[in-house]
Amino acid sequence: xxxxxxxxxxxxxxxxxxxxxxxxxxxxxxxxxxxxxxxxxxxxxxxxxxxxxxxxxxxxxxxxxxxxxxxxxxxxxxxxxxxxxxxxxxxxx
Amino acid sequence: xxxxxxxxxxxxxxxxxxxxxxxxxxxxxxxxxxxxxxxxxxxxxxxxxxxxxxxxxxxxxxxxxxxxxxxxxxxxxxxxxxxxxxxxxxxxxxxxxxxxxxxxxxxxxxxxxxxxxxxxxxxxxxxxxxxxxxxxxxxxxxxxxxxxxxxxxxxxxxxxxxxxxxxxxxxxxxxxxxxxxxxxxxxxxxxxxxxxxxxxxxxxxxxxxxxxxxxxxxxxxxxxxxxxxxxxxxxxxxxxxxxxxxxxxxxxxxxxxxxxxxxxxxxxxxxxxxxxxxxxxxxxxxxxxxxxxxxxxxxxxxxxxxxxx
Numbered sequence: 001x002x003x004x005x006x007x008x009x010x011x012x013x014x015x016x017x018x019x020x021x022x023x024x025x026x027x028x029x030x031x032x033x034x035x036x037x038x039x040x041x042x043x044x045x046x047x048x049x050x051x052x053x054x055x056x057x058x059x060x061x062x063x064x065x066x067x068x069x070x071x072x073x074x075x076x077x078x079x080x081x082x083x084x085x086x087x088x089x090x091x092x093x
Numbered sequence: 094x095x096x097x098x099x100x101x102x103x104x105x106x107x108x109x110x111x112x113x114x115x116x117x118x119x120x121x122x123x124x125x126x127x128x129x130x131x132x133x134x135x136x137x138x139x140x141x142x143x144x145x146x147x148x149x150x151x152x153x154x155x156x157x158x159x160x161x162x163x164x165x166x167x168x169x170x171x172x173x174x175x176x177x178x179x180x181x182x183x184x185x186x187x188x189x190x191x192x193x194x195x196x197x198x199x200x201x202x203x204x205x206x207x208x209x210x211x212x213x214x215x216x217x218x219x220x221x222x223x224x225x226x227x228x229x230x231x232x233x234x235x236x237x238x239x240x241x242x243x244x245x246x247x248x249x250x251x252x253x254x255x256x257x258x259x260x261x262x263x264x265x266x267x268x269x270x271x272x273x274x275x276x277x278x279x280x281x282x283x284x285x286x287x288x289x290x291x292x293x294x295x296x297x298x299x300x301x302x303x304x305x306x307x308x309x310x311x312x313x314x315x316x317x318x319x320x321x322x323x324x325x326x327x328x329x330x331x332x333x334x335x336x337x338x339x340x341x342x343x344x345x346x347x348x349x350x351x352x353x354x355x356x357x358x359x360x361x362x363x364x365x366x367x368x369x370x371x372x373x374x375x376x377x378x379x380x381x382x383x384x385x386x387x388x389x390x391x392x393x394x395x396x397x398x399x400x401x402x
Binding site for chain 2: 020027
């Protein structure tokens with residue numbers, strides 16, 4: 001599934017999440033699967049505290065990390081796709 | 094019915110009034126918050142042919158049935174009702190009561206039971222966890238020989254205090270050691286009680302039991318072994334720390350049955366963020382206990398208490 005700039009990303013509310021030593025830790029209530037996010041991943045997860053459009057997320061990240069938009073997309077898209085595949089985030093256009 | 098209750102104990106941070114004698118536990122005088130009662134059942138219990146069955150259609154009543162002979166009804170975080178047939182071996186009842194049944198009660202009270210042994214170091218609790226046979230009890234016994242108090246063997250109950258700091262509660266002054274460890278500490282095999290007849294694991298009284306109050310928990314050591322000759326030690330953080338604390342929770346399958354996933358997750362992270370966790374890997378061939386004790390003390394002094402050599 002391809003992501004479009006105006007897609008709204010939101011967290012899967014059925015995931016429990018917390019921080020361990022500054023890294024985001026997530027766990028599914030249903031099947032006890034758990035995931036850990038690295039520093040950048042944790043930061044992106046925190047950006048999604050409330051639903052956010054993809055282009056707004058990129059704007060936020062390029063601003064904060066002082067990188068250009070192409071580089072930002074290249075670096076974050078695989079991560080976002082993984083979150084989608086694992087049902088950790090949803091798209092509601 | 095009530096005049097049959099004559100025994101009063103303290104274990105796992107709970108004051109217990111019991112119908113049955115529990116010689117493993119330390120006695121306690123005063124009020125109680127957990128009641129253990131016994132019901133004799135005629136005929137066979139409805140239970141599995143082998144092993145155990147867990148039932149928990151209502152989280153306030155967790156039922157454990159062991160074969161067709163013992164049933165524990167663990168209720169409301171404050172009561173264990175034991176249903177037994179008249180001829181049931183008391184040793185067997187106590188073995189399951191002080192392990193699996195109390196684990197269910199601890200989870201029901203939304204406390205955190207970590208599988209391992211705890212000692213007192215610098216007036217704090219230090220826990221050794223790890224898979225079966227990793228040497229959790231053995232290293233605790235080695236610390237005991239070196240003059241340190243032991244708090245628990247097998248189940249370490251942890252909770253957060255009002256300031257969100259983790260505390261570990263003393264269990265009871267008996268440990269379970271495998272035959273080879275019993276020999277290591279020069280206990281006489283004849284003097285010790287097998288935890289079950291025909292089983293090469295022995296009940297050993299703790300030489301120095303710290304049985305008063307909970308202690309702040311500062312560190313957990315995960316014990317592993319490898320086929321190399323050296324020791325290896327590393328601090329574990331983030332998701333790996335989460336994973337290890339989750340995996341070494343005592344009876345983790347009770348969490349889903351009791352539907353306390355969110356509470357356990359929150360408690361685990363609250364505890365994890367306040368402690369240091371170290372993985373220590375020892376040579377499988379030879380335990381070299383004294384070296385291991387020294388290494389653990391050095392790690393605690395340098396990496397937990399910031400004391401430079």
